[in-house]
Amino acid sequence: MAIGDASNEPDLSRNMDKILESIKFEQDHTRKVKAFIRVGISFLAFLLGWWGYLRGHKGMLGPADVIQYAYQAFQLLTFNMPPDALRANIPWQLQVARFALPSLALYTTVSTYLDFARRPLRTFWSVRRRDHVIVVGGGEKALExxxxxxxxxxxxxxxxxxSTPATEQLNDLGVAVAVGAIGSKTTxxxxxxxxxxxxxxxxxVDATNLQALLVAREAAAGRTADQPLLLACEVQDSELTAVLSASFAEQRGGPIESHIIDFTDNVARQLVPRLAPVLGSSPDPHLMVVGGGDLALHIVRKxxxxxxxxxxxxxxxRDPDATAKVFYAPNPGLKNFQGLKFTEGEAGAGFAMGAAVASMLDGERLDAALICAGDEAAIAAALSLCRGCSAxxxxxxxxxxxxxxxxxxxxAARLxxxxxxxxxxxxxxGSADEECSPDLLLRGTLDRLARSIHEAYLAKSPSEAAAVSWECLPETFRESCRRQADHVYVKLAWLGYEAIPGSDPMDLGITGDTLERLAVIEHWRWCVDRWLDxxxxxxxxxxxxxxTPYLVPYAMLAEDIKALDRDTVLYLPNLLARAGMTVRRIKARGD
Known part of the structure; x- marks a missing residue:
């Protein structure tokens, strides 16, 4: 994809609102059409009944008779027809109306009851569903x-x-809603x-989430489905997240796979394909990350x-020393990367005029900037940076x-x-689309790539500790495969390609110097991955x-170890094909 382009992301985030609006529009349109048809048929049947009574009248027709026959036509809705009207030569108009109006009344009554019953029936039948996704919670995040x-x-x-205000919105989407205690196995x-x-x-709420996690594990203990159940919960406390993630990292297969949902990591991870043209265009790119919070530090790691x-x-x-301390505390091995610098500055209208930022802009090239702040402060900092670079x-x-x-x-800022x-x-x-990406939450494309990477590893290293099937692989090794899958986009960018869904055959032309350059890049990626773990x-x-003795520069490796890095690069076409993907040339700016 072109630099920053998000239009080809597999979760179709840019089109989500349109799709949801389309669903709601279709439902509203269907209700309106049904109501229009019912009213139209009722009115037409009433006119036919009235006409039929008028045609069957004997003698002079007075105003009182007209009103009386209109009343009798309305009574057809209740299956009520005067005995004297039942004769052999009933006008065809009355014949149609005497059946149409009662039938319509019956249909309307049954439809009304079904509308009331549809929601509980939808929930009742949910127990018989297969391969569905269960969301626990009625808040805005769960709804999104x-x-x-x-x-x-x-x-x-x-x-x-x-029942919450969100219940009505869920029902409008056609979603089954189960109302019950979250701490109940029955629910x-x-x-x-x-x-x-x-x-x-x-x-x-963290405590409620963890309680639900335990109850869900108990409820799913007798699971007989072929695929393991993905059981994930959000934990907002960072220390608790670290402890639980470390615990889950050692789990090995079984009918249930538990993990912590990290919405911040979802946002950071989805930036990798968008940054790939920057990271893969130069051996020494310079990137700026503005902010010292969790998101900024997640992005730096990625x-x-x-x-x-x-x-x-x-x-x-704002506080470089404190931010550096927080960053390195869980990952001291990343100090081996020498290109990271923390400097003072704050997002806002005067961002580019700060002493440290202005000095950096005066003396260094900048290839990309990422600003993590509140919406208004981030926009103000971006505009200030644009002016500083332009000057x-x-x-x-x-x-x-x-x-x-x-x-x-x-x-508005672009204008x-x-x-x-x-x-x-x-x-x-960092919008809700990216935070709540189903592809990441349900581990779709990323895990397909990661699984293929692990299967290729099994073919090469059957005696290693991680040489078990994906289902039995500890989560720590799975995450390592996912990080290698993230890097696929960067390797492709070095070659001038981007990954897209498809099955077209591909020839990446990886030979000679290109192969060796990518092998060096792959070894560096592996070193960083090991330091992170x-x-x-x-x-x-x-x-x-x-x-490990292999955390050394690529040039110092033995040939058999270098061959492993080369094999990883050469496997790219097969890896993409097995994940249902192909490649196309990266668009130049302005295309």
Whole structure:
């Protein structure tokens, strides 16, 4: 994809609102059409009945008779017809009306009862569903995730503790709603958990989420489905998240796979394909990340994992020392990356005029900037950065701006940028679409790539500790495969390609110097991945001590180890094909 382009993301995030609006429009349109047809048929049948009575009248017809026959035509709705009207030569108009009006009345009555019964029936039948997704919670986050899943065509059941305003919206989407105690095993059984594909627990309260997680595990204990149940819950406390994630990282297969939903990581992960043209266009790109919160630090980790060894990253934050301490505390091995610098600055209208930022712009090239702040402050900082770069005659720079509320501020900001080349390189990220991406929550495309990577590893290293099937692979190794899958987009960018869904055959032309360059990049990625998991350089490889002799520059590796990196690169076409993907040339700017 072109730099920053999000139009080809598999979760179709840019089209979600249109899809949901289309669903609601179709439902409203269907209701209106049905109402119009009922009213039209009722009126037509009434006129026919009235006409039939008038035609069957004997003698002079007076005003009182006209009114009387109109009343009798209305009575046909209640199956009531005067005995004297039942004769052999009933006019055809009355014959039609005497059956049409009662039938319509009966249809309307039955439809009304069915409308009332449809919701409980929909919930009742949810226990018989297969491969559906269960969302637990009635808050805005749960509702947003449900909307996105519905837009992608997933069968859904939502568990809410009590009727909420969201219940009506869920019913409008055609979603089965199970009202019941979240801490009750019966509630989960009613939702069809034994045959579900996934359970996403999003009540908004950590304690409630964890309680629901335990109850759901108990309810799904007798599961007999072929595929394991994906059981995921949101935990907002960062320390608790770290503890639980470490615990789940050692789980091995079984009928249930539990993990913590990290919405922040979802946003950071979806930036990798959009940044790939930057990370894959130069051996020493320079990126700026503005902010010191969780999202900014997640993004920094993703960039380090996917960028080249010569890359430079400048983190602009209010308190550089404190932010650096927070960043390195869980991942001390990342200190081996020498290109990371923390400097002082704050998002806002005067961002580019700050001493540290202005000095950096005066003396260094900037290849991309990512601004993580509140919507208004982030836009103000982006515009300030645009002015600062323009004043120094810098080329147009891709700037990614966190926008949770939508694209309105971003679109308005583009209108104020005089350089058209710069205005088209102002991008938004971090919206609800990206946070709640069903593809990541349900582990779709990413896990298909990761699984294929692991299967290729099994073919090469059948005696290693991780040489077990994907289903039995500990989560820590699965996540390592996912990180390698993220890097596929960067490798393709080095070759001038982007990944898209499809089955067309591909020839990436990976030979000679190109192969060796990508092997060097792959080895660096592997080193960063090992550092992130707490590995260090040692004389021998030890799983328990987490040491390996291969955390050295590529040039120092033995040929048989270099061959492993080359094989990883050469496997790219097969990897993409097995995941249902192909490639196309990256669009040049302005295409």
């Amino acid at each position: 995730v449900t909307r996105r899943c519905v837009a992608q065509g997933h069968s859904m059941v939502v568990i809410v503790p009590e 989960f059984m009613r939702s069809g958990i034994t045959h579900a594909r996934a359970v996403l627990i999003l009540t908004g 960039i380090i994992l996917n960028g080249p060894e010569g890359m430079r990253i400048t983190v602009v934050t 120094r005659k810098h080329p147009a720079t891709p700037i990614f701006v966190r926008q949770r509320a939508g694209q309105f501020l971003l679109e 104020t940028i005089q350089d058209p080349n710069q205005s088209v390189l102002l991008f938004g990220f 707490g590995w260090s350089l040692g004389e021998t490889k030890s799983e328990s001590a987490r040491t």
